Amino acid sequence: MMIDRRLVEYFDWWMLALTGAAAAIGLVALYSAVHAGGGTAQAGLFTRQLVWCGAGTAVMIIAFLINFKVYEHWGHLLYFLCIGLLIAVLLFGKYVGGSKRWLVMGPVSIQPSEMVKLAVIIMLAKYYARMVRTEGLHLRELVTPVIITAVPFVLIVRQPDLGTAMVVALIAASMTLYVKIERRLLIGLIASGTLAVPVVWSFLKGYQKQRILTFLNPDRDPLGAGYHIIQSKIAIGSGMLTGKGFLKGTQNSLDFLPEQHTDFIFSVLAEEWGLVGAALVILVFMLLITWGLQIAQRSRDPFGTIMAVGITVMIAWQVFINIGMVMGLMPVVGVTLPFVSYGGSSIITMMAGVGLLLNVSMRRFMFE
């Protein structure tokens, strides 16, 4: 295969730069979080994250070098591989804090629920690219996408990891709405969904209701999630306009924040860098997401367009849920902040996603 000169010409440097910026912000925040921990157990985290960023970049390069039409063709293989891994997690996974999310493979642990998001996006994009129509999808055409989404959704709920399962469902729902559902069907779905809520609720057991209520309102759990949210809000708010300064966060340094290097990394940032820093982070993500949508818009291939939308909404949902959560707007769920939170599976998944965006962006001329 000859490398087309235009591939280089069309390379999307902006997308790359924005991703790099987000990852750099993540490393700075992680340095603070690890610095505060002080313990030896934390010391290795920073180096590990650097390694993960390197690995993520490699995956990104692979993801954009191969023509995305190849992914479209072989997408189901990736999907079944991910489903297999999810089943393996339930069977052989490692228990951490009451749930099975990790698959230990030699020196590294992977979280298949992260990767399955991309597989679902590719599968749905492939299906919708053939089905899309101006008047929208019919009910019968929704059966396949529901199955594609429901299988990993159920497997992830079983771990249990409600947050990630919710993200998968939100991505699928967003993509489906994007390709349009028939108006009458849409109204019907919304109506029956609304009606179903009280029915389902009445069938739940007492403790299940309690768990959902606590999930929706962390204040009901003042010793666990509720306390974490209070501490997180104190951390963010105490940053004020300009922050307490690099490595000077106090909430962070006294272990008041749970999971300060993963889910609560934004609180660390906001405490040390204040409104200036936090707004910058939000701006970077805003640009990244707009750029992703721009790539979708420029693509001349339906699969490329729909996949680009899927990847972009994945990033958008996670940013919104994560930042919303640490500021007390959202339920407390284990959803990472893309490129910023510590964690190999998350970084690699996000980098691969960016690789696919670059891929679509670079090959847009092919259909002109």
Place this chain on the structure above:
Amino acid sequence: MRTYLESVDTEWFNQRLIGVLVVVLAAFTVITVRLLYLQVFEGKELRRLSEINSIRLQDIDAPRGMIYDRNGTTLVDNRPSFDAYIILKDAKPLDRTLERLAVLLNEPSEDLETTLRSSKKRGGYTPVLLREDIGRDTMAAIEVHKYELPGVIVHVSPRRHYIHGAHASHLLGYMGEISQEELQCTPYEDCKGGDYVGKFGIEKAYESYLRGMRGGRQVEVNATGQVVRVLDTVMAEPGKNIYLTIDEKLQKRTESLMQGRAGAAVAMEPDTGRILAMVSSPSFDPNLFVIGMTRDQWSELISNPFRPLENKVTQAEYPPASTYKIVTAIAGLEEKVIDAETTFHCPGFYRYGNRVYRCWKRGGHGDVSLVKALTESCDVYFYQVGEALGVDTLARYAKAFGLGVPTGISLDREAEGLIPTKEWKLKRFRAPWQGGETLSIAIGQGFNLVTPLQMASLAATVGNGGRRYKPYMIEKIQSADGLIALHNSPIEVEGIAMHTETLSLVRQALWKVVNDPKGTAWQSHINGLPFSGKTGTAQVVSMPKRSDSSSEDKEALPKDHAWFVAYAPSENPKIAISVIIEHGEHGSSAAAPVASEMIKAYLGEDYLVSASSTQTHSISISEAAGHDD
């Protein structure tokens, strides 16, 4: 591509994209507004809260479940313990504070500093434990001076209290600090390092019921660490209370009878399996594990040759000796090897091959029938029954009675015992079974090993007419608000169907053991309260391998173990007992009197009074009578 262009075009896609963009913009606006609100509008207040880290969590300990006997007498409860903690970030100046505190605690402040230095958790706002259980008066003094003692807090926590000290300690168990391994395990998932959990006995076996659920408080504190406001509270959920099947009075009486001896005594209800008393001697005081013991106390406990930390009722294995003849007799009758009329001649020994197996009575018993053989415990009779039965048939009966099989009582590390078979020996020693070994087995020596609980179960089964019940000691478990979490009922275990004649013959003999002047336990009989039993004298040999020599090999230096199993009254028994006294020498002189006194203590009021025979046979249990087994 063609179909795509026909139905939708890029223009259509781009229109749909505008919708996505609008939603994203809306979401980001929400986030930004929230950020502004927290950092600008609430910023000052939140900065103030962060500077003194004023929102903290405090634990509320759950009181552990209590333990009662069958009549509701409290055996274990909780008492308040006052523990002094220090929060380093609040305790300023630290040395002055420590000095003042040291005066109140009446010890040099250097000791406090040492404690502080050796403490693992030294996080600024995490309270560091300085002194436990400082007593109510010291607590009061600290509270009075609390403004001179910044950062010092006294926390009240419930502490385990074994009301009667060493009473029933093997059954109740003891507690200890949770180990690193336990912290990783599921039953302990809501525990933290430093928690006390059950380590032995019921405290361990029923840990998940007893523990309860820790609660907590979200509080706001001021600059000196004093609570100014309670923001939220989650109440602790107390542990569940356990009601035992134990009869506290019988337990106490048995303990005093076993005082000063090593051994075990256990009593159960024959027709339910309820344990009435469970005593292992010597004992220990579980309170020592709570308040912490000195190095000497600990080394005394673990180096004592009589193993005070072992529950001999379930964890110790002994050869059953002559008490096993009950099984041999039943097996012989059921397999039609013997009947009531069968007699063997006992000249004091039995020749097997080129070996001579002795009877304990050198002069011999003369002509012996089954009843006489059991009553006077003739070895020669049972050698011949055993020889005719073979080891595997004997083992089948022994196991059907639950010997060499765990009873399944819910105490951990229950010993299994051992009932040998040909196959077992081949596997274990790679050697074929010798015929002479069967002779030793038939009189309960050789490889045979049983626990006192298994023997009590045997006595109960014979006493109640052949039904074997699983022993249990938990009557019910109840939550603090009265909900029943567990209610045990008798469980019958599958045994062996026996002919009525078999049992009545054996029971007649066991009655004679106690109530016939020639019986081996005649000295322990109670006027007006006929009970039945069987004595045993277990040889103490260093190696079980050597036991196929004569059963009368008394060269071994340590004295033999004394056994007695019994049920009372002889008809419709209400209690079944097994007693072993280590190195007590003779079942008749050492073990039977203990059982006799236990029967009197348990049934005395009902039976002795109604029989109006107040002149009981006075038995001094410490006095060793010369009657052999």
